[in-house]
Amino acid sequence: MxxxxxxxxxxxxxxxxxxxxxxxxxxxxxxxxxxxxxxxxxxxxxxxxxxxxxxxxxxxxxxxxxxxxxxxxxxxxxxxxxxxxxxxxxxxxxxxxxxxxxxxxxxxxxxxxxxxxxxxxxxxxxxxxxxxxxxxxxxxxxxxxENLTFVLPEGKSKIEVNKEVDGPTCGILPLAGEAVLTTSGLRWNLDHFPSTFEGLMSTSNIIDDPEVYIETSRPVVWTSEFRPM
Structure with missing residues (x-):
């Protein structure tokens, strides 16, 4: 590292x-x-x-x-x-x-x-x-x-969440252009949802499950609240 x-x-x-x-x-x-x-x-x-x-x-x-x-x-x-x-x-x-x-x-x-x-x-x-x-x-x-931020590549990704330090708030930012998103494990999940910087984005979402699954048609930035112990 x-x-x-x-x-x-x-x-x-x-x-x-x-x-x-x-x-x-x-x-x-x-x-x-x-x-x-x-x-x-x-x-x-x-x-x-x-x-x-x-x-x-x-x-x-x-x-x-x-x-x-x-x-x-x-x-x-x-x-x-x-x-x-x-x-x-x-x-x-x-x-x-x-x-x-x-x-x-x-x-x-x-x-x-x-x-x-x-x-x-x-x-x-x-x-x-x-x-x-x-x-x-x-x-x-x-x-x-305060935050943990990284890029999710095009395709399917799994994020393993440690709820003692991760979340609950999170966001998915389509900074590489329009991304079609499908998610599970969030409070407000997305189903083939077209997300753009100029239009609708999933911000102030909530992590509900210990595993979050995200499928995206383009790379997106994942950011979550971080509370280091």
Whole structure:
């Protein structure tokens, strides 16, 4: 698993979500100003030396001098990409494609993005665009203390729900064009329902069953309320 940390605050609370993700991750990447956020989190929690990323990647216009010097001294790679036609989030995926570990295929590695679906609206929309564009190349989950978001491919999918942390609210977003949807396991199920961004969408739905089945004619974004323990 690769953990990608975007430039959004890492909450300091009793929720062990971020430490748990960090512990499970094989690769840890900060995306430009995400290095500032990780550094700030480490200072607030007294754990600076515990959270050292493998790499800080991007055009590095947001990375502050203090975090840059600290992580560099701890062995983190500071990778600058000058390409202005791709965002820092896209640059992090480019870096993953070079492979952080010899002999491993980075595209077989699940990418968990911390943050991204909160904060600035343009950043949120871009994160959703990257999810849709990249879904055939790799599995990407965007996770926060409020939401869990990922792409369901064309065809049939099953979502196993842990009701202690998932839901109850959810939505299915047809961001790749009109999708004809059939579902089961939701409060308001759909039966060959044509869904478009300009027209009708299934938002503020409710997860009723521990397994949700969705059939779609095009890739769609699934998002659910997330309550990490």
């Amino acid at each position: 690769a953990l990608v940390i975007l430039n959004q605050p890492i909450p300091h609370s009793d929720t062990p979500l971020f430490p748990a993700l960090w512990q499970r991750a094989t690769y840890k990447l900060c995306v430009d100003g995400g290095g500032n956020q990780l550094y700030s989190f480490g200072k607030r929690t007294g754990t600076l030396d515990k959270y050292i990323p493998d790499v800080v990647v991007g055009d590095l216009d947001s990375l502050e001098a203090g975090p840059r010097a600290f992580y560099s001294s701890k062995g983190s790679v500071i990778q600058h990409y000058s390409d202005q036609d791709s965002t820092d989030f896209m640059k992090s995926l480019k870096y993953l494609d070079t492979g952080l570990r010899a002999g491993q295929d980075p595209k077989k590695c699940v990418v968990v993005v911390f943050g991204g679906i909160n904060g600035r609206l343009d950043h949120t929309l871009h994160a959703l665009k990257v999810l849709v564009n990249e879904h055939t190349n790799r599995d990407i989950l965007v996770i926060s203390t």
